[in-house]
Structures are given as structure tokens and as C-alpha cells.
Amino acid sequence: QVQLVESGGGLVQAGGSLRLSCAASGRTFSRYPMGWFRQAPGMEREFVAAISWSDGGTAYTDSVKGRFTISRHTVKNTVYLQMNSLKPEDTAVYYCAAGDDRAPIVVVTTTPKYWGQGTQVTVSS
Numbered sequence: 001q002v003q004l005v006e007s008g009g010g011l012v013q014a015g016g017s018l019r020l021s022c023a024a025s026g027r028t029f030s031r032y033p034m035g036w037f038r039q040a041p042g043m044e045r046e047f048v049a050a051i052s053w054s055d056g057g058t059a060y061t062d063s064v065k066g067r068f069t070i071s072r073h074t075v076k077n078t079v080y081l082q083m084n085s086l087k088p089e090d091t092a093v094y095y096c097a098a099g100d101d102r103a104p105i106v107v108v109t110t111t112p113k114y115w116g117q118g119t120q121v122t123v124s125s
Contacts, residue, residue, distance in 0.1 A: 001025075001026070002024055002026045002029075002032060002098050002113075003024070003025040003026075004022050004023070004024050004025075004096045004097070004098060004114055004115065004116035005022065005023045005116055005117070006022050006094065006095070006096045006116045006117065006118060006119040007020070007021050007022075007023070007119060008020040008021045008119060009094060009119030009120045009121045010120075010121070010122070011122045011123075012121075012122070012123055012124070013123070013124050014086060014123055014124065014125050015085060015086065016086050016123070017082070017083060017084045017085075017086065018083050018086065018121060019080055019081070019082050019083070020080065020083070020094055020096075020119060020121070021078055021079075021080055022034070022036075022078060022081075022096030022116055023076075023077060023078050024077045024078065024079070024096075024098065025077070028101060029074065029077040030053060030074045031053050031101050031102050032053055032098045032099060032100070032101060032102075032103075032114075033050060033051065033052055033053050033098070033099040033103055033104065033105045033107060033108040034050065034051050034053075034070075034072060034079040034096070034097070034098050034099075034108060035048070035049060035050035035051070035070075035096075035098070035099070035108040035109060035112060036048040036049045036050075036079075036081045036094055036095065036096060036097065037094070037095045037097055037112075038090075038092035038093065038094045038095065038121075039092055039093050039095070040091060040092040040093075043092075045095070046061065047061055047109050047110070048060070048061055048064055048068065048081070048094070049061070049064065049068055049069075049070040050070065050105050050108045050109045051070045051071065051072055051079065051105070052104075052105040053102065053103075053105075054102075057105055058070055059105060059109055063089075064083075064090075067083065067084050067085045067086075068081060068082065068083050068084070069081070069082040070082075079096065081094070083121070086121075087123060088123045088124065088125045089123075090123050091121060091122050092120075092121060093118040093119065093120050093121075094118065094119050094120075094121050095115055095116055095117075096115070096116035097112035097114065097115055097116070098112060098113060098114040099111075099112055
């Protein structure tokens with residue numbers, strides 16, 4: 001069982017930056033692919049970014065490429081989402097997600113097994 005707790009959300013002006021953190025429980029965190037999703041009001045939850053457990057490979061949705069960076073710190077059991085050049089359309093609740101033990105990265109981009117409770121990000125124009 002993996003428990004995920006996000007932090008770092010808040011209100012920022014357009015063009016600003018935020019860094020989200022997701023603290024994961026469990027001794028085998030290093031073997032889980034991790035990801036971030038977001039859900040804007042009235043919209044479906046959508047994939048944002050993911051990072052592999054094995055080779056550090058990453059994946060991003062097109063709208064955040066070049067602006068967002070996902071990373072993980074294995075010792076701290078934490079995954080991060082650095083968000084730069086934020087836009088009002090990035091406003092959403094951001095959710096941390098994890099795939100199953102030793103699953104390929106593609107799994108966490110589509111059907112994560114574990115979810116955090118979410119953290120609100122609001123970008124003002």
C-alpha cells in the first residue's frame with residue numbers, strides 16, 4: 001500500500017513558478033512509477049507528467065512541455081513538479097499518482113493505482 005500526500009499549491013500570478021511536492025509512504029518507493037494529474041473545474045482529470053522508477057525517464061503532456069519538470073528524490077521518498085511560466089489555464093487541483101510496484105511508466109500515465117488528495121494551484125492573470 002502506498003500513501004501519497006501533496007503540498008506546495010497556492011496562488012501565483014501568470015508567469016510565476018511553483019513547486020509541488022508529493023511525499024510517499026512505503027519502503028519500496030524507488031520501484032514505483034510516479035506521476036502528476038490535474039483537474040480544472042468542470043473538466044476531466046488529465047495527465048500532466050510522469051517519471052519512471054527504473055531509468056528516470058519522463059513523459060509530459062504537450063501543454064506543459066518546456067515549462068514543467070518532474071523529478072524524484074528516492075532517499076526522501078518524494079516526487080516533485082516544478083512549474084514555471086505558469087498560465088491561467090494551469091489553474092486546477094493537482095494530484096500525485098503512483099503506478100504499481102515495478103510497473104512501466106506508461107501505466108502511471110493512464111491508470112495509476114494510488115492517488116493523493118490533491119492540492120489547489122491557482123494562476124491569476
